[in-house]
Amino acid sequence: MDSIDVLVIGGGIAGASAGFAIAANRGVVVLEREDAPGYHTSGRSAAQYAQGFEPAVVRRLAIASRGFLSNPPSGFAQAPLLSPRGSLVVGRVGQEIALATEVAEAQADGVDERLVDAAEARSLVPALVADDLAGGVLEPGAMDLDVGALLGGFVRGLRAQGGRLVTDAEVIGLDRRDGLWLATTRAGTFAAPIVVNAAGAWADVLARMAGVAPLGLVPKRRTAFLFDPPAEFDTGRWPLTGDLDSTWYIKPEPDRVMGSLADETPSAPCDAQPEELDVAQAIANIEAATALRVRRLQRRWAGLRTFAPDLQPLNGFDPKAEGFYWLAGQGGYGMLTAPAMARAAAALIEGRDLPPEMRALGLSTDALSAGRLRESTSRAD
Ligand SMILES: Cc1cc2nc3c(=O)[nH]c(=O)nc-3n(C[C@H](O)[C@H](O)[C@H](O)COP(=O)(O)OP(=O)(O)OC[C@H]3O[C@@H](n4cnc5c(N)ncnc54)[C@H](O)[C@@H]3O)c2cc1C
Incomplete structure (x- = not known):
């Protein structure tokens, strides 16, 4: 049996980043069921960094992550x-107030967002259909995020500090004995006083396995695909563009365009697959809102974005289960919040407060705690 300080269950971006941050001062092992990290949601994202259109807590975590993503530690990644x-994000006539409200809220948190009118929206994305277009919200500083490099950097950094990632290690039993959590896997048994639940869509499943009451996390399927770039437009410099009602978005990539239905269909935790109807609906919505025509799909996929009932992420010890730490419910923001979420987890696990720069942004342990959801989910069913 392997004994360490902290056991992290889940080798997606949440588990890998937490493992990296915890390994600075503690012995840590990350256990992943699949044969490689990032197989599930972390390998299926739109790879965007943005601060707008997010719940306030997420926006602040995004802001707190920006420094790391812009300037990672030396040797973390080969390229930016x-x-x-x-x-x-474009709105229809009649949605002007909603667009303005988003800008006011984001600007209050220091986000560089501004309103654009229909003409400016169409100068940025000439394929936008003019009918009914009121304008939009532009966040010029939103970025493409190299998620492969981010995940790879966390895994390399974890190992460089003496931590381990064990793949093909599905946790099939998790019990508390004599002050230790014992995780039974095909790759052996691991023991630690603290276990971090970074199991993504399976976070509530893992809690039940440990005899801990679940928190009502809901995985929601989102459908995405890549299509050939249109011959009639140069999409290279277009921003990621979608609608305020969240019925479609597109993101230009080299030699292709990513499209999505922006769907949020509740799902059981699983290896999510795209539904034909959802792909067809996404294409119909994109073709109705733009002059783009989706002629050939290069690839299609789906992933599960997992949300707590109040849509805020979880980053804290369970108040009723000693040594059981929740790092879950990242929803659609797990990549862009990973550096700050990981730094917060390492601090709290070491018994410290949130880092001062996070507190200065208005983040608090209460807002991230599992305890905030306990009142409504106290039954272990
Ligand atoms: C279409 C789409 C677009 C998105 N776009 C963005 C975006 O632009 N920006 C952004 O920031 N986020 C985006 N997201 C969200 C982001 O991808 C997620 O928030 C993030 O990947 C969640 O990471 P995770 O580590 O919690 O989950 P996962 O990556 O799913 O990792 C959890 C891991 O736990 C493992 N596991 C579960 N149970 C066990 C067990 N019993 N034993 C061992 N291992 C176990 C699983 O195998 C899995 O690998 C998007 C998501 C989707 C689907």
Whole structure:
């Protein structure tokens, strides 16, 4: 049996980043069921860094992550993790107040967001259909995020500090005995006084396995695909563009465009697959809102974005289960918040407060705690 200080369950971006941060001062092992890290949601994202259109806590975590993503530790990645893209969310006539409210809220948190009128929106993305277009919200500083490099950097950094990532190590039993959590896996048994639940869509499943009451996390499927770039437009410099109602978005990539339905269909935890109907609906929505025509799909996929009932992430010890730490519910923001979420987890696990720069942004342990959800989810069912 392997004994360490902290056991992290889940080798997606949450578990890898937490393992990296915890390994600075503690012995840590990350256990992943699949044969490689990032197989599930972390390998299926839109790879965007943005601060707008997020719940306030997420926005502040995004802001707190920006320094790391812009300037990671030496040797973390071979190339910049962020590259310029921008983001544009367009609204219909009648949605002007909603657009303005978003800008006011984001600007109050220091986010560089501004309103654009229909003409400017169309100058940025000439394929936008003019009918009914009121304008949009532009975040010029939104970025493309190299998620492969981010995940790879966390895993390399974890190992460089003496931590371990064990793949093909599905946790099939998790019990508390004599002050230790014992995790039974095909790769052996691991013991630690603290276990970090970074199991993504399976976070509530893992809690139940440990005899800990679940928190009501809901995985929601999102559908995405890549299509050939249109011959009639040069999409290279377009921002990631979507609509305020969240019925579609597109993101230009080299030699292709990513599209999504922006769907949020509740799902059981699973290896999510795209539904034909969702792909067809996404294409119909993109073709209705823009002059783009989706002629050939290069690839399609789906992933699960997992949300707590109040849509805020979880980063804290369970108040009723000694040594059981929740790092879950990252929803659609797990990549862009990973550096700050990991730094916060390492501090709290070591018994410290949140880092001062996070507190200065208005983040608090209460807002991230599992305890905030306990009242409504106290039954272990
Ligand atoms: C289409 C789409 C677009 C997105 N776009 C963005 C974006 O632009 N920006 C952004 O920041 N975020 C985005 N997201 C969200 C982001 O991808 C997630 O928030 C993030 O990947 C969640 O990471 P995770 O580590 O919690 O989950 P996962 O990556 O799913 O990792 C959890 C891991 O736990 C493992 N596991 C579960 N149970 C066990 C067990 N019993 N034993 C061992 N291992 C176990 C699983 O195998 C899995 O690898 C997007 C998501 C989707 C689907």
